[in-house]
Amino acid sequence: MPVPRSAVDDVRPLSFREPEEVLDEDKLYTVYEVARLLQGLEPDADLDRATEDVLLDWAIPWMVVNREALVFAEPEADDEPGRYGLA
Template identity: 65%
Template structure:
């Protein structure tokens, strides 16, 4: 059920990182690492499972919206997630 804005103490702009501002050009990241980076955490920060699930709710749409600027690599094994990185840009 929607709630009135007046119920919230603070409301912030919904600004998201651009891929090039978040990811190193020479690295590949799992969705879990991207989720942490989007929150200003280190990619290997320890999180409780419930917290990680909430962060994934932000990371998955971010990856989809920015798909044109990203590349994906298949998992190296069946028990590992895929990895995402910045697509190479070319100069004209």
């Protein structure tokens, strides 16, 4: 349900970091690790499932917008996630 803007104390501009500011050029990351890095967390930070789902809601569109700056590596196994890094 929408809330009145006046009910919120802190309204800031929406901004996204560039891939080079988030990812190390010598590493490949899962989408889950990218999601953590975008929030300033360590890639292996322990998160509950609900928090991880929210972070993915931010990470996936960021990756799509920045697709030209990213590369993809096939998963090592069918039950493993793919890995992403800087182009």
